[in-house]
Amino acid sequence: MKYRSLFLKIFFCFWLAAAAMIGALNLMLWFSFNQDPNPERRRGALGEALNLYAESAVQVYDSEGPQAFEQFVNRSLKEAGTEIELFDGDGKSLTSPTPTEANSVATEIKQTQQHISHVTSTGRMTWGRPVVAPSGRVFIFVTRLRQPYVFRGLPPWGIGLSILAASVISYLLALYLTSPVKKLKSVVQSFAEGNLDVRVAPQLGGRHDELADLGREFDHMAERIAALISSQKRLLADISHELRSPLARLTVALELARKNTTGKGAAALDRIEMESERVNTLVGQLLALTRLESGAERVPPETVALEDVVQQVIDDANYEAKPLHKEVRVLELAQCVVRGSSELLRSGIENVVRNAIRYTAEGTAVEVTLTTRLDAAVVTVRDHGPGVPDSELQHIFEPFYRVGEARERSSGGVGLGLSIADRTIKLHGGSVRAENVSGGLLITIEIPLSQSPVAAKPAPEKIPVA
Amino acid sequence: MVSVLLIDDDTELSKLLEEYLQSEQFELHAAHDGPGGLEKALANHYSAVILDVMLPGMSGLDVLKQLRQKSSVPVLMLTARGSELDRILGLELGADDYLPKPFNPRELVARLRAILRRASATGPTAASQPVHMAGVDLHPDSRSVTCNGKPVNLTGAEFDLLYSFLRNPGKIISREDLTQAALGRPMSPMDRSIDVHVSNLRRKLGPYDGEQERIKAIRGSGYVYLLPGEQQ
Numbered sequence: 001m002k003y004r005s006l007f008l009k010i011f012f013c014f015w016l017a018a019a020a021m022i023g024a025l026n027l028m029l030w031f032s033f034n035q036d037p038n039p040e041r042r043r044g045a046l047g048e049a050l051n052l053y054a055e056s057a058v059q060v061y062d063s064e065g066p067q068a069f070e071q072f073v074n075r076s077l078k079e080a081g082t083e084i085e086l087f088d089g090d091g092k093s094l095t096s097p098t099p100t101e102a103n104s105v106a107t108e109i110k111q112t113q114q115h116i117s118h119v120t121s122t123g124r125m126t127w128g129r130p131v132v133a134p135s136g137r138v139f140i141f142v143t144r145l146r147q148p149y150v151f152r153g154l155p156p157w158g159i160g161l162s163i164l165a166a167s168v169i170s171y172l173l174a175l176y177l178t179s180p181v182k183k184l185k186s187v188v189q190s191f192a193e194g195n196l197d198v199r200v201a202p203q204l205g206g207r208h209d210e211l212a213d214l215g216r217e218f219d220h221m222a223e224r225i226a227a228l229i230s231s232q233k234r235l236l237a238d239i240s241h242e243l244r245s246p247l248a249r250l251t252v253a254l255e256l257a258r259k260n261t262t263g264k265g266a267a268a269l270d271r272i273e274m275e276s277e278r279v280n281t282l283v284g285q286l287l288a289l290t291r292l293e294s295g296a297e298r299v300p301p302e303t304v305a306l307e308d309v310v311q312q313v314i315d316d317a318n319y320e321a322k323p324l325h326k327e328v329r330v331l332e333l334a335q336c337v338v339r340g341s342s343e344l345l346r347s348g349i350e351n352v353v354r355n356a357i358r359y360t361a362e363g364t365a366v367e368v369t370l371t372t373r374l375d376a377a378v379v380t381v382r383d384h385g386p387g388v389p390d391s392e393l394q395h396i397f398e399p400f401y402r403v404g405e406a407r408e409r410s411s412g413g414v415g416l417g418l419s420i421a422d423r424t425i426k427l428h429g430g431s432v433r434a435e436n437v438s439g440g441l442l443i444t445i446e447i448p449l450s451q452s453p454v455a456a457k458p459a460p461e462k463i464p465v466a
Numbered sequence: 467m468v469s470v471l472l473i474d475d476d477t478e479l480s481k482l483l484e485e486y487l488q489s490e491q492f493e494l495h496a497a498h499d500g501p502g503g504l505e506k507a508l509a510n511h512y513s514a515v516i517l518d519v520m521l522p523g524m525s526g527l528d529v530l531k532q533l534r535q536k537s538s539v540p541v542l543m544l545t546a547r548g549s550e551l552d553r554i555l556g557l558e559l560g561a562d563d564y565l566p567k568p569f570n571p572r573e574l575v576a577r578l579r580a581i582l583r584r585a586s587a588t589g590p591t592a593a594s595q596p597v598h599m600a601g602v603d604l605h606p607d608s609r610s611v612t613c614n615g616k617p618v619n620l621t622g623a624e625f626d627l628l629y630s631f632l633r634n635p636g637k638i639i640s641r642e643d644l645t646q647a648a649l650g651r652p653m654s655p656m657d658r659s660i661d662v663h664v665s666n667l668r669r670k671l672g673p674y675d676g677e678q679e680r681i682k683a684i685r686g687s688g689y690v691y692l693l694p695g696e697q698q
Contacts, residue, residue: 237520240546241520241546247568248567249479251569252486255570255571256485276568308683308685311686314686
């Protein structure tokens with residue numbers, strides 16, 4: 001279990017809260033009942049009632065005789081479980097037999113002429129006071145009753161039991177609260193990994209609380225996202241098909257026309273071919289860009305040897321650069337493994353390299369390096385071209401952004417290559433940035449290295465040197 | 467006239483292509499949906515099939531899968547540009563080559579001719595000696611291959627690729643040469659199909675004992691077929 005997991009947090013919070021409450025309650029009660037310096041005051045009404053009780057008992061004895069008193073005593077014993085003993089002013093018992101405890105209290109009262117209360121550990125209280133009857137006779141009244149308000153603190157086993165109960169309840173509560181969160185997490189994770197069919201509801205059982213509501217809301221959201229993505233994918237496929245079908249026919253018709261044309265007509269046909277090729281490229285790039293931005297394109301968790309990808313891009317790019325009297329040169333090519341799609345990465349890097357070929361001056365080389373820095377693979381592409389005004393550097397990754405209208409047009413670009421590169425690399429968790437260096441533009445691509453050691457290529461075997 | 471079947475739902479394109487291919491000495495027959503195309507392809511002996519991946523009713527890949535169960539007719543696949551997955555899947559399912567759509571018909575003719583040339587050059591008439599090498603037996607006559615005694619089912623392109631490798635074991639063969647040998651046409655820029663064929667072949671043959679790969683990529687140069695224990 002994670003050190004900072006919600007489960008542990010809830011468990012400890014509830015446990016601490018329960019423990020603190022038990023402790024505080026214990027202390028509070030103990031203080032309020034046991035630490036008051038005047039025991040009579042905290043008994044309040046009870047003391048008052050006992051006084052009245054004592055007076056009426058004495059009155060009964062004094063005016064109605066021992067017989068009536070006997071009845072009075074028996075009645076109170078039967079109804080309230082209260083034992084009453086009466087002593088005369090010398091401490092001689094008038095009822096019999098008397099418990100020793102009552103005797104000793106009576107003796108004490110005789111000496112102090114104060115009312116006294118003793119409480120035993122079982123909560124039984126012995127209370128007594130001297131009473132002067134209306135006739136002037138002095139009695140000592142002692143009663144033993146159940147003490148209702150005394151709290152002597154929890155015994156150690158009680159505290160232990162409370163803590164155990166608090167632990168069990170906290171554990172169950174934490175489990176109850178976090179288990180749906182855990183399920184939700186696994187579902188969200190699976191959804192994020194591209195499993196668009198996964199739903200929370202079947203795992204919730206009969207729950208109907210806020211967490212279950214959250215799960216159901218997630219399901220609604222998942223439903224909508226899945227529908228959106230599938231319609232987006234369908235739309236992309238439709239656009240691709242609908243735009244390209246006329247282009248395909250156009251190309252065939254063009255070649256048919258070419259077969260029957262010579263001279264000036266052929267030049268016009270060349271132009272038509274070039275323009276239709278441009279529209280085709282544009283459609284392709286727009287689709288690629290839309291796919292990248294819509295989330296319809298997902299990065300597969302494959303491992304890719306980036307040096308191979310870069311080398312392929314350079315081989316292909318050289319193929320195109322040679323006729324333009326330009327060159328693509330590798331200055332450094334480190335081995336590094338990243339995670340993602342080699343096709344997407346290739347198209348991303350290729351767009352940057354092609355852009356560089358377009359702008360580098362004739363007779364110069366585009367310089368490419370692949371190095372590693374901490375946890376990222378770094379690809380740099382440097383051209384020897386006009387560069388980009390500093391104020392426009394941050395915009396060159398925006399779709400259709402043009403630096404210097406006329407020049408871009410003549411170079412044949414449509415202004416989407418760098419956007420595609422940017423989105424592709426971002427999709428892989430990396431970044432692309434551009435900066436001016438002396439006599440050219442330097443584009444730096446960073447892609448996080450794969451953490452998985454499985455993917456790493458085995459190191460070349462070391463040959464022992466004799 | 468060479469008869470070729472085109473399976474594409476675009477009827478207008480089919481007509482245009484028919485006219486164009488006519489002038490290039492091809493007789494084009496057209497089918498406009500998957501099941502119909504499959505039926506036609508199986509019922510008649512075409513020299514080659516041009517198959518669009520995006521078909522109504524039944525995807526071109528499904529057509530290819532079913533076609534390959536019964537027929538080894540050369541298949542040229544038309545894929546949407548940018549749809550790398552279709553292309554790779556198509557080549558894995560046994561297509562001989564692919565062309566992104568929209569294509570230049572001149573290119574289509576070039577690819578068709580390449581496929582046909584290869585199909586006829588490596589037909590039963592071009593008999594030559596079987597090759598035995600490190601567990602792999604290749605019989606050019608029957609175009610069959612066994613690896614460690616077990617038959618390996620290779621497509622035409624993969625077979626030609628393996629044949630080139632086995633004739634030059636331990637030597638680096640450039641991707642251009644391999645493309646020429648396996649696909650019968652020169653390599654074009656941004657063309658990755660040879661890599662797909664090589665990785666299919668590698669997967670089908672499996673590594674040597676001890677995890678050593680049979681075919682190694684040499685960066686910037688091409689591929690080399692290694693013998694067991696060989697380090698390059």
